Structure formats: C-alpha cells, structure tokens
Amino acid sequence: MVIAPREPISLKTGIFVGNLLSRHNWPSPPFFDDFAEGPPQSERTNERDHNYIDLGISMLKFIIRRMVRAFVTLILFQSLLFALIHALPYDYTAFTLQGPTWRAFMQRQLGLDLPLWIQYLRWLGKFLQLDLGVSFQNWPTPVSAILFNRISRTLLLFLSAAILAYMLGIWLGKMIAWRRGGWLEFGVTLGGVATYTSFAPWLGFVMINIFGWYLKWLPYQRLVNPNVWFNAPVMIDTLLERMLITSVISLTAFLLVRRASRGIKKHHWRRIAQAVGIVIIGIGIGIWWSRSGLSYLAIDVLAHLTLPLITVVLLSFGETMMIMRAAMLETKHDDYVLTARAKGLPDAVIRDRHVARNAILPVITRMALNLPFILVGSLVIERVFTWQATGEIIFSAIEYQDIPVLLGILSIVGILALIAHILLDILYNYLDPRVRYRGLE
16 A cells, blocks of 8 residues: 655644644644644733843853953964064164264153063053053154054055945955856956955056156055145145045945845846936035135045055955955855745846855955955055055154054054954844854854
C-alpha cells in the first residue's frame, strides 16, 4: 500500500482547524500547533512593550561598554603614538644654530629636558583636558589654534572627496554587477583597481602633468589666484567656511529629495522628480551665491580645488566599487530577487530597490572604516598640489620635529577612526538583528 504524501494545508484552513481544536481542548497534530490562537491581544501588546524596553536597556548597556572600551583603546593609542614620535633621533632644538648653551635653554623652556615618562604624563593630562599643547615652531601659539585656522580647507577637500568617492563607487559597482561580461565591466574594474592601488603622490603628479602642464585646463598650484583675491571683501577661510556650510546644506537637501521621492511608485517618474529637485537645489544655491557678491571668489576656489579633489576621488572609489560589486553578485540570486522578477518588476526597480539596498551594508561598513585613510590621503595630496591646509602643517612639523603639532594632528586622525568604529558598531546593531542580539548578549 502506497501512502500519498500529505498535501500542504492553506493558511486559512490551518488557522480555523487549529483554533477549533484548541478551543475544545482536543488533541491536535503537531503541524496545527503553529495555527492555534495565541494569548489575547492585550497580553501580546504588553509583552511587545516589555521587549522594546528590554531591548532599549540592553542597547544602552551595549553603548556604555563600547564607550569604555573605546576610552581604553584611545589611551593605548595615545601611548603608542607618543612613544613612536619620541623615538625619532632628533628634537626641535637640534636645528638651532646658536650653540649648545642656547639649545639647553630651549630644551628647558619646551620641557624637553625632563624624563620621558614625565613628558608623557604631562602631555596625556593636557590631552584629557582637550589641550593639544603649544607649537614649537610658532611659540606660544596653541596647536588647536593652528589647526582651527586650516581645518576648513582640509574639510572642504576631504568631505567632498569622501562623499563623491562613496557615491561614484556605489553607482559603478551597481552597474558592473548588473551588466556582467562586457567591456564596461572590464574597463571600469581595471581603472578602479589601477587608481586605488596607485601611489598617491605619483597619481597627483600625473594629474598635474596632464591637466596642468600639458592641457592647461586647470590650475594646480596654490590655494587661490592672488590676482583674483586682490582687495577681496572677505578672508579666504571665511569663504571656505561658507562653501563648506553650503555643501552640507546641499547634501541634506539632496537626501531629503531622495527620501521624498520614494513615495512615487513609477520608477521613471521618481527619477524625474529627483532630477527636478537637484536642479532646483542648484538654482537656489547659484542665486544665493550671486546675490552675495562672492561667486567669483568661490569659482576661483573651485577651480583650484578640482584637480586635488579628482585625485582623492580616484584614489578612493575603487574599493567601494569592488565591495559593492561583490555584494550585488552575492545578493542578486536570492529568493526575494527571483520573486521580484516573477512579479514582472522592471530591472531598474529590482536592481535599485531590492538588490542594491540589501548589498549596501558591507559598503557602509568599509566606508566608515576608510574615512581616516581618506583623510590621510587628502593630507598627502594637499602637499602635492600645494593646497595650503593641514597637510602643509603636518609635513612642516615632520621636517622640524614639531612634536606637539604631530601629536595633535595624528591624535585627531585616531579619534576619527575610533568614532567611526563606535558609530559602525551601533549602526550594525540597529540594522542587522543577527548582530544586534549577538552583541547584546
């Protein structure tokens, strides 16, 4: 006798039979247990509220543990940084030409004659009080004041390059993963890997030779053109701060436009709405700068910013592109993607709304961890293009052994890396339930 396999029951039938059996206390087959009526709605609501409260408390404990661990890591990093910098063979007083008596006097004034462990404790105590010390070269100017005067220049280059590299890498990775096997994938992959693995100063010199010397399309030296800035109504740093604020406002407006356009169901209408929003943002910014009377100065800064910006983007986008490509290839054959294809959704909708959204998490992870390296690359490119910003300060400090400036700049880079790790941990616990519950144990 051949027993036919049990046919799967429908959801409605299972719920009806399961509730009927549980209401009369009749024994039920095991496969009906999942359909039996659970506790009353009020009890389920209270249980869900308690779960949210417990999850919030657990998340708070998780953040506190991460902050304590980050503080210990910061102290260890500062200790190692202090030891490595003081392992250099000379100090700032070795460059004096006034003789040994004057050098000994300078060492006493700068505190370099003290034992190394006393110097370390004094510096660590000031650092914990947010005091980065005083520059040796520009005595008695605080290191924080020197960095504050140049930070807007570096941030304008660094943030613009990081955002553009992130967006370009995601878009190209998405395209080459979706259209495999053609010349587009080969050319884009080859170019991205070649620029990502390039030596930063070499790539900067290549860009200068091609677009600066040979084609003469873009300026490649100095921060601005002195002839344009003669009798300018504002200082350079003031204008750069305004440009930085404008960039942040523009990015926020762009994200709001993308968020608002998600409610549009038709893919092509959503793209049109986003394009119209971007045009409106651009027109608004152009009108504001024109009415301020500073547009010609901003254009001069942008002209000098273009080459170093493109160089940093070329150095940075390749890794994001390859990670996005790998994540897309891993995700595009999942069951929910096949279901979306079976529904007849357009390829662009499947690519952008189903595959790319689920492949973005490893890209965000790597981008957060790469921000300090992009910052260091920006400092090197600043030196190559004589972009007078933080990079010029750090290389001058290396040349003259200005230890407080070196410690201050590298400490900021380390703090940025640490903040990126903390935010990444919190973001992962928020976005991925598997990581969330494993991290909250």
